[in-house]
Amino acid sequence: MNEHPETIVAFTQLQRSYHNHVLHYMIFFIITGLPLLSTSFSFIGSFFAIPYDFLGGAYPVLSASGLTDNERLSAGLQVARVIHRITALLFVVHTIPFVVVQLIHVRSWAIWPEDSWGPAALFRGIKGLWVNYVCFGHVRIGKFNVGQKLFAWTMILAVTAITLSGFVLMFRDQFSEGVQEFSRFVHAASFVTIGVFLIVHLYLALLPMNRPSLYAMFRDGGLPTDYVRSHHALWYENLTRKKGIDPKPAEKAEHSV
């Protein structure tokens, strides 16, 4: 960081690359997993029968083919399962180096509590969220607010659970029936958790007030220094203290929480 640089690196290239790839993986996981999770999404399963029909060459595409409705759904689900498993393999291959690099820098993770732990700190953080998203003010926070930290921890746990249970389901003959059934429940529970949190994540990421962070993630990873100073005062102070630079006078947060 220069003495007073224009931008501050919020997300490294590895983080941005991983985030963007996970976004694609999630799309494939969701559209191929939903028809297996619930019969309410069978229509997605039937959709996957179109390439099956097309590649099979035996039946005209999108017309009354030789397949019955059930066979069409069945064929589509087989295609979906294959895509789901290939995506899982790519996801794991992509995730391992990312996790290794992140674990090397575990001490610098910005998702630990800022100064204190416990219910009081959590309550303060939640109050901060209210100020931020309802009163549209700023509070003194680090790189992430408490909602983002809870989201990050939930995702870490849920993704770990869904990966491990997915491994069991992919090689289910190697495990007892009890483990298989439990894994199926864990897989579904993790997916539901991830799904609900993703909706919140998408909504908040697209809010105008969070646009600089959105741009940072999908462009060069940099946040304007002035934005960091006003919106992430604690993070800015930490950065300047570490580099031995006198911070510019921080704009006073509208609300002190």
Added chain:
Amino acid sequence: MRYLNMYDSISCLNCLACMSACSMENRMRLERDAGVSIERGVNEYLPGSYYLRPWRREVGKYPDSRFLVAFEHCRHCENAQCLIHCPAGAIERRPMGQVVINPSACIGCRTCRDVCPFDIPIYDNQTGKARKCIGCYDRVESGMQPACVTACPSRALISGPEDIVLAEGEDRIAIYSKRLGRDYIIYGKDKINRVVGRLGWVSIAAREDAEYYDLFARPAKATMIARDGLKMGGAVGAACVVAGAALHGLYLFAKRKDQVKADEHDTKENADE
């Protein structure tokens, strides 16, 4: 008309003729449906052809123990969880009530096994599909009886229209109770619980032995119930989150509108000055 099978554990000789007949019938079906020659069908082991699986169990403590044979077979539940949960729609209910897996539509995901409270469907590693008793629906719909019923020498297996079979069952348990002095039940005659409802294959057994015959008082799989609850919870949770986001978006939009109005007002006042 509902078609019922009934197994009577008291009349049963444990000769396993039913099991042999079931396997033989399925080997014949192989010739009919898959073009497997009869010679090959009868000479190979074909474990997948056995839809009735006997389990010999010792009940009580030696020397006062006794043996009984429980049969593992599909019970063609009224609320068949396999049929409800099969993502491929590969399981159907025939007009006479038999719950049948359609092998050409089965994708081998084993959901049926995971949700069946009696652990009946078997995954066949060779075919990559699940299989279970089909209630000989093809025979029944052609006016015949299931193969196992035809083979039973002691009429421990009977089948037919629901009212006739249940009337016969009631007569039998009245006789057994009177002569043997124990309490007998027709398991599956009435709704057992919400998960399975009534059964299409009922069983006569002494009430105190019911569990040994796998005639569970509350057949259910905790993981299946939890997963169903989870799906419902997920749908409600997602709907709440979307509704909350929509409300917050409207709130944000209204606030922004106020802000713009205030800015315009300030600009106008400055211009007037």
